[in-house]
Amino acid sequence: MTAAKTTRPPGEVEMLYSAAEIEARVNALAADIADTLGGELMVVAILKGSFVFTADLLRALHHHGVHPRIDFMTLSSYGSGTESSGQVEIVRDITDDVRGARVLLVDDILESGRTLAHAAALLTDRGAASVNLCVLLDKPGKRQAEITADHVGFAIRDQFVVGYGLDYAHYYRELPYIGAITAQ
Numbered sequence: 001m002t003a004a005k006t007t008r009p010p011g012e013v014e015m016l017y018s019a020a021e022i023e024a025r026v027n028a029l030a031a032d033i034a035d036t037l038g039g040e041l042m043v044v045a046i047l048k049g050s051f052v053f054t055a056d057l058l059r060a061l062h063h064h065g066v067h068p069r070i071d072f073m074t075l076s077s078y079g080s081g082t083e084s085s086g087q088v089e090i091v092r093d094i095t096d097d098v099r100g101a102r103v104l105l106v107d108d109i110l111e112s113g114r115t116l117a118h119a120a121a122l123l124t125d126r127g128a129a130s131v132n133l134c135v136l137l138d139k140p141g142k143r144q145a146e147i148t149a150d151h152v153g154f155a156i157r158d159q160f161v162v163g164y165g166l167d168y169a170h171y172y173r174e175l176p177y178i179g180a181i182t183a184q
């Protein structure tokens with residue numbers, strides 16, 4: 001029998017934040033969100049990258065008395081490599097009504113800011129009462145759009161990171177920690 005082939009791109013992953021460090025930070029973020037935004041929220045999570053973070057954040061929010069509605073939007077700004085294409089495409093839209101809602105927009109990482117600027121403008125146009133941004137990671141050095149996140153897990157320098165939902169060419173999302181990748 002031949003071994004299953006993998007097309008995972010070659011490279012080393014160096015751990016930046018352990019599962020325990022992420023858990024502690026997510027819990028602190030949830031406490032902060034509950035304090036500043038209160039219990040009546042609609043969470044809009046940007047897929048695919050935020051699915052692990054959102055699942056943990058929601059359960060942490062529950063422990064802090066926040067019981068939000070939740071919907072998902074799939075946006076694509078990257079091809080399958082590590083460079084943003086600059087174009088934001090709605091691959092799958094939310095199905096809930098955002099009119100009058102206090103929205104917490106959740107994403108894995110704020111880089112150029114184009115993805116979240118696009119999503120925030122869209123939700124505001126549709127009549128959301130407010131749109132607050134929560135990101136697991138912030139790369140402030142790469143910003144192109146005028147946008148800042150209200151809640152940030154970790155601010156990092158310009159490097160390509162994977163794990164805890166973030167991918168490189170569709171791989172590495174399952175890593176329980178966040179690591180920096182060095183492609184070879």
Ligand code: IMP
Pocket residue numbers: 049077078084107108109110111112113114115116159160161162166167168
């Ligand atoms: P932005 O529109 O440039 O802010 O890009 C944000 C999106 O690009 C994120 O939602 C991620 O999907 C992706 N992205 C940006 N930096 C990284 C990274 O270091 N690793 C994995 N995905 C990234």
Ligand code: MG
Pocket residue numbers: 046047048049050107108109
């Ligand atoms: Mg993404």
